[in-house]
Amino acid sequence: MHEEPFQVPVESGALHGHVGGEGPPALLLHGGAAVTDYMDGCAQELDGLLRTIRYQQRGTFPSDTGPPYAIEAHVADAVAVLEFFGVEQAWAIGHSWGGHLALHLAVTHPERLLGVVCIDAIGASSDVFGEMDSNLRRRLSDGQVARIEEIEARRREGEVTEAELFERWELVWPFWFADPEAAAPDPVRHIGPQSSMEVNASLAAHYAAGTLRNKLPEVRLPVLFVHGELDPLPLRSSTETAALIPGAQVETIRRCGHFPWLERPGELRRRVKKLLRR
Numbered sequence: 001m002h003e004e005p006f007q008v009p010v011e012s013g014a015l016h017g018h019v020g021g022e023g024p025p026a027l028l029l030h031g032g033a034a035v036t037d038y039m040d041g042c043a044q045e046l047d048g049l050l051r052t053i054r055y056q057q058r059g060t061f062p063s064d065t066g067p068p069y070a071i072e073a074h075v076a077d078a079v080a081v082l083e084f085f086g087v088e089q090a091w092a093i094g095h096s097w098g099g100h101l102a103l104h105l106a107v108t109h110p111e112r113l114l115g116v117v118c119i120d121a122i123g124a125s126s127d128v129f130g131e132m133d134s135n136l137r138r139r140l141s142d143g144q145v146a147r148i149e150e151i152e153a154r155r156r157e158g159e160v161t162e163a164e165l166f167e168r169w170e171l172v173w174p175f176w177f178a179d180p181e182a183a184a185p186d187p188v189r190h191i192g193p194q195s196s197m198e199v200n201a202s203l204a205a206h207y208a209a210g211t212l213r214n215k216l217p218e219v220r221l222p223v224l225f226v227h228g229e230l231d232p233l234p235l236r237s238s239t240e241t242a243a244l245i246p247g248a249q250v251e252t253i254r255r256c257g258h259f260p261w262l263e264r265p266g267e268l269r270r271r272v273k274k275l276l277r278r
Contacts, residue, residue, distance in 0.1 A: 001047040003040075008055070008084040010077055013065035017055025017081070021047050024114060024276070025087045027078060028054035031096025031122075034069075034195035035169065036060065038187040042095065042119075045261040045269050049276060050091065055081055059195025069198035071206055075104050082112060093117040093272075096233070096258065097199070099225075103241070104206075106223070107215035115222035117272060120231050120258050123241030124212035126204070128234050135232035136172045139180065144171055155197055165191040176258040178230040184262040216244040223248040224275050226268060228256030 003020030020043060028039040036056070043052040058065035058077055065077075078101070082090055091114045094102035099121020106116050122128075137145050151168045154160040169188055174180035206212070223245050225238035229252050242248040253260050253267045260268045 001044045003043065006055075006084070008077075008081050010058070010065060010080050012067070013058070014063065015055045015058065015065065015077055015081065016062040017053065018043070019051070019053045019085070021049075021051045023048070023050045025082075025085070025090040026050040026052050026093050027081065027090050028052050029078070029092065029094035029098030029101050030054070030057065031094075031098045032060075032191070032196070033057065033074075033097045033199040034060050034165075034192040036188045036190050039095065039098075040187075042093070042261045042268070045265065046093075046272060049269065049273055050093075052093075053081060053085060053087075053090070057195075059192035059198075061190045061192075067194065067198065069192075069195040070202040071101070071104055071199070072202075074101055074199070075108055078105055079109055079112060088112070089114045091115055091117060093119070094121060095119040097122055099123075100203070100212075103212055103216065106219050106221055107212065110219060110221060113221055115275070116224070117275065118223070118225045118238065118241075119260065119268065120227050120233055121225065121238060121241070122203075122233070123237040124216060124244060125237075125240060126207040128237045132233045132237075135234075136175050139175060140171065147171070155193075155200070158197055160193050160197065162191050162193050165193060165196055176232060178228065178255055178257040178263060184259065212241070213244065216241070217246070219245050222275065222278070224271065225250040226253065226260060226271055227251075228253050228258060228260055228263070230256060231258045233258060 003018040056063040092102035099118035174183040177183040227238040
């Protein structure tokens with residue numbers, strides 16, 4: 001698949017990304033938040049179905065934007081990318097935190113979307129995070145768990161470093177996969193500390209306000225949730241959120257963790273192709 005690099009000027013800097021493929025436009029939103037854009041494999045999975053536009057979200061190299069790093073700023077960035085390419089409407093396809101961001105796009109700018117695909121997405125309720133953390137830490141040593149908790153405490157206090165966040169990421173990376181011993185190589189090379197802290201604070205504020213829970217029932221777009229059955233992020237993150245959206249569908253990928261295009265190549269493509277046909 002051939003992709004072309006691009007830069008989109010936004011307030012306080014520029015967003016760097018890649019565009020490629022043919023078909024209806026699709027905005028690919030990586031998870032994290034604040035980690036390196038890893039959606040190149042997802043773009044390849046969808047090659048021939050969609051023209052994919054993926055970019056490094058604000059706060060992490062190579063994008064060089066400054067604060068704020070709240071959900072509202074991320075939504076504005078997504079719209080700015082569409083404006084840059086002259087795209088009136090696009091599919092929003094988000095993974096993990098990116099799926100959560102896609103849902104915020106759906107409730108704030110539905111007129112800019114053809115529909116939404118949420119892949120193993122963080123949903124409308126925060127009560128899944130305890131279960132997710134427990135699933136991720138199950139195979140870690142007591143010392144590793146203690147270190148993760150120390151790093152998380154530093155993040156809540158606003159004192160965490162990129163090196164610490166990267167250390168935490170590497171500790172849990174294999175356990176996002178159904179078979180940790182067969183985990184794909186870690187694509188993340190950068191994590192923006194300030195962005196990570198501010199996005200998590202913004203998430204907490206929106207959960208407390210019930211933003212998605214209150215507004216998703218008003219969405220009138222085709223919405224598909226795809227979720228790995230063995231994802232540490234529990235399936236109910238998708239099913240309970242989908243239940244809020246009229247007509248939303250959930251499809252489960254068997255023997256799959258958090259990254260379907262890496263673990264079960266072709267399964268995500270098949271489901272998106274079916275959605276596009278509908």
